[in-house]
Amino acid sequence: MKRFQKIILGSGSPRRKQLLADLGYDFEVRVSDADESAPNHLSAEETVEWVARSKAQALRETLVDDELLITADTEVWKKNRRYGKPANRESAVEMLRSLSGTSHQVISGICLCNRELLHTFHVTTEVAFVELSEEMISHYVDTYQPFDKAGAYGIQEWIGMVGIAELSGSYYNVVGLPTTEVFEAIQNWPELA
Numbered sequence: 001m002k003r004f005q006k007i008i009l010g011s012g013s014p015r016r017k018q019l020l021a022d023l024g025y026d027f028e029v030r031v032s033d034a035d036e037s038a039p040n041h042l043s044a045e046e047t048v049e050w051v052a053r054s055k056a057q058a059l060r061e062t063l064v065d066d067e068l069l070i071t072a073d074t075e076v077w078k079k080n081r082r083y084g085k086p087a088n089r090e091s092a093v094e095m096l097r098s099l100s101g102t103s104h105q106v107i108s109g110i111c112l113c114n115r116e117l118l119h120t121f122h123v124t125t126e127v128a129f130v131e132l133s134e135e136m137i138s139h140y141v142d143t144y145q146p147f148d149k150a151g152a153y154g155i156q157e158w159i160g161m162v163g164i165a166e167l168s169g170s171y172y173n174v175v176g177l178p179t180t181e182v183f184e185a186i187q188n189w190p191e192l193a
């Protein structure tokens with residue numbers, strides 16, 4: 001396995017940290033406040049790549065030598081509606097009602113860069129929910145408080161055990177880091193940039 005002098009994970013997400021550690025890499029976490037308000041005219045795929053790049057650009061000047069920075073943005077999209085993190089209980093309940101009994105896409109934008117090179121890509125997973133009852137939605141939101149999760153749900157939590165009808169693509173992409181594609185990108189860095 002190719003090793004780098006230093007990988008920097010530009011993310012405050014505990015799930016991304018765990019997944020990158022599980023891939024076997026040593027890394028340091030660096031977090032900054034980046035602009036996540038992508039221009040409206042962008043497609044879903046362009047939006048997540050735009051945000052991942054914006055997170056990278058906010059940290060790029062802190063890089064030294066051959067440090068490799070990895071940033072990501074995971075969003076839920078359904079028919080041109082962008083589901084971010086719910087601002088409150090009401091919004092979380094509304095998001096889950098609207099995802100209930102239908103399918104949506106979870107798209108992650110990933111950005112790898114050093115001081116000279118930058119590479120961005122995205123990975124899409126199709127997720128279908130069963131019909132979620134009002135009781136299931138209230139129980140989940142009140143117990144798990146999914147306010148830090150796009151689309152108001154964590155597939156790795158109770159709702160993922162009882163609410164998923166179908167999943168096509170990478171499971172880990174839904175959790176926040178498409179591990180297969182990130183591993184491949186790191187192994188092929190910097191040739192792919």
Ligand SMILES: Cc1cn([C@H]2C[C@H](O)[C@@H](COP(=O)(O)OP(=O)(O)OP(=O)(O)O)O2)c(=O)[nH]c1=O
Pocket residue numbers: 010011012013015016031055072073074075076106148149150151153154155156174175176
């Ligand atoms: C859909 C879904 C999202 N999520 C999480 C992944 C992301 O952490 C979060 C989406 O927010 P992001 O803006 O992608 O990431 P973040 O704010 O948590 O961290 P940072 O910007 O510092 O990298 O939602 C789950 O944990 N499970 C899920 O099933």
